[in-house]
Amino acid sequence: MATNEDQRLGDLAERLRRDDPRLAHALRTGTPCSPREYRHGTAWTMLAVALGGLALGIVIGHGLLIAAGLVLAGAAAHLFDPDRDLVRRGIAPPHEES
Template sequence: MPQSDDEHLVDLAARLERDDPRFARALGSGRPARPREYRRAGAWGTLGAAGVLVTAGVVLPEGILVAAGLVLGGIAVPMFDPHRDHPRS
């Protein structure tokens, strides 16, 4: 027996609440926030810290700072992928 449109909407709302409760609450209040996939504040912060470390390592001749900045940059770049939590099929 096919579901009615109302049942589809209830299922969709329940799935949204389970997947991203912050977005669902904000959507219900009329001020939607970005979905979790598109929140990149942590990625930008990590990339900024990597840039600071690389710059400091170049200005002060410290190879360990350059290496740490490059490693941190390598960690930050995949954080910009909106589908990083979903396995590729």
């Protein structure tokens, strides 16, 4: 491999190490690990709490609890977006071609 290609691979490896250290470590050691875009543990937990609060608000008829459950569910749904880090940094997410 040419030195230019080696430098590109090194830059790519460094960017991966900076962006997602957990995935970079998994690739280095050979243990499988999903990329950060597909890890949604916090989002699922937040969605479960939101739906629980929404259901409780409906059962007891408390409007503020219903509203809080809906807002929290919306915030949890936002966490499922794989491009949320790009949007937060002001970079337009890549468009899929059909």
